């Protein structure tokens with residue numbers, strides 16, 4: 303029912319092509335993130351699904367239905383935006399009940415008593431007030447706001463307001479939930495707890511969810527699968543682990559997590575042990591990967607580099623050993639991040655920190671060890 307399929311979708315604004323040949327297949331019940339830098343086309347993709355924009359060409363299917371000719375209000379999509387767009391003069395209950403296509407009766411006279419509003423408005427809908435009350439209160443319970451049903455939304459915190467916005471979208475029982483940067487207005491701590499709230503509710507309800515974000519950590523921690531977009535195109539689709547461990551392009555390696563991206567030349571391939579020898583501007587590396595190109599990029603994640611005291615004897619059978627100098631160390635609690643110089647190259651190294659571990663001070667010479675298998679070539 304709630305699957306979303308996009309085929310060869312292109313969107314032009316005048317001469318400008320905002321979306322180039324987008325293809326997506328989002329499964330029913332999936333939590334799917336559209337991730338990419340500002341202006342890459344995430345919101346436009348979302349707006350085309352919702353029906354607020356019309357693709358220049360291509361097809362969109364929600365469930366079994368092609369939706370081109372179906373107006374936005376009949377596509378059965380629930381929407382949550384960065385700006386909550388709540389009615390500040392209405393209480394929480396009424397904001398959510400309003401979503402059930404109930405028109406507000408008198409904006410200057412907020413009805414604060416639970417049920418009155420619902421009773422009046424249910425006449426229009428032909429539903430019993432109890433139906434509406436039950437429906438709204440059930441959703442408010444989900445988002446842990448039932449205690450605040452009678453409060454004006456203007457009296458709520460940002461996180462609570464965002465939960466009202468979520469409740470308002472969910473009360474419609476949409477086939478698909480579309481969320482566009484819903485957490486951007488919240489502070490760091492709230493964002494973390496809202497991630498969990500949204501993910502838990504999404505899993506409980508099994509609702510197909512498309513989540514737009516430019517924050518890779520948000521996408522990676524919440525989504526079942528992520529589509530990374532750049533300049534109006536989808537560059538890779540995969541699970542968070544697939545994207546992290548197997549980025550297809552340097553753009554993805556850089557955008558998804560932190561990477562050291564080194565320009566290298568392939569100088570030798572050893573069939574016997576399956577290693578490739580790479581030459582950088584001031585170092586040699588071995589990789590367990592192979593690549594056809596001569597000029598390529600070596601991708602090394604910061605946590606895949608081990609920092610050792612300079613006088614450590616290292617067995618070079620399976621690891622690259624490079625010499626480095628600590629430029630800067632940053633203590634981040636569970637980890638220490640080093641900026642290192644290796645020849646002419648600066649690289650980032652993340653090491654785990656536990657009490658008693660010593661931190662290599664700036665200016666110190668160290669050895670860096672990297673397993674061959676951790677040097678990815680693209």
Ligand SMILES: Nc1ncnc2c1ncn2[C@@H]1O[C@H](COP(=O)(O)OP(=O)(O)OP(=O)(O)O)[C@@H](O)[C@H]1O
Nearest residue numbers: 315318320338339340341342343344345346347516
């Ligand atoms: N109505 C419009 N008219 C003309 N150009 C538009 C219109 N809407 C979007 N665009 C352009 O299309 C491109 C994609 O915009 P979109 O809002 O989809 O990007 P985004 O990835 O959601 O960015 P952000 O993260 O900044 O919101 C941008 O270059 C934008 O300027």
